[in-house]
Amino acid sequence: GESVGLHLPTLSVQEGDNSIINCAYSNSASDYFIWYKQESGKGPQFIIDIRSNMDKRQGQRVTVLLNKTVKHLSLQIAATQPGDSAVYFCAEATGTYKYIFGTGTRLKVLA
């Protein structure tokens, strides 16, 4: 398949380790934040979301942290697996559900 991102920041982690992917968002009025995973040749796949009235939300093996003071979002993946290798995008939205996507981070899981 085609590469989603050729010159993206890359995070390399050992299989089984935890991964932390960071994102700075731009609009202090954004009230909804989402993390998407995108594999080569595919569209973005929803991972987890969080509203601005929360600072932490947990899913299965994933946690999203929101720091509104510094407009920062992070995605933590526990026990990273080879299938987690992909490009990860954060997105912010305000009410109308128009998403503004970040530039993306490529996650490489090393065996």
Place this chain on the structure above:
Amino acid sequence: GVTQSPTHLIKTRGQQVTLRCSSQSGHNTVSWYQQALGQGPQFIFQYYREEENGRGNFPPRFSGLQFPNDSSELNVNALELDDSALYLCASSSLGQGSYGYTFGSGTRLTVV
């Protein structure tokens, strides 16, 4: 889910193209995004109940339609080389809340 057609398309500069999307059943909102290679998706426009509900920074030669049967189209006139990108359709039920958009796999458009 959301299905898009065709998966790949090659067009010549100046031509017109229509991309199609079939939304998830019951979703009343569809958005289109353009994703250039190596970048995040950029919002083109959103349709809610067959009317344009918001638009990004794209010229009028990008237009769309949403139909009552959960399908929609993105039309691009007078294609330019920079229009080469992955075009993503995403559907949602506006007001649904925490589940956000479901994206299709996209149409890869190459303009030569």
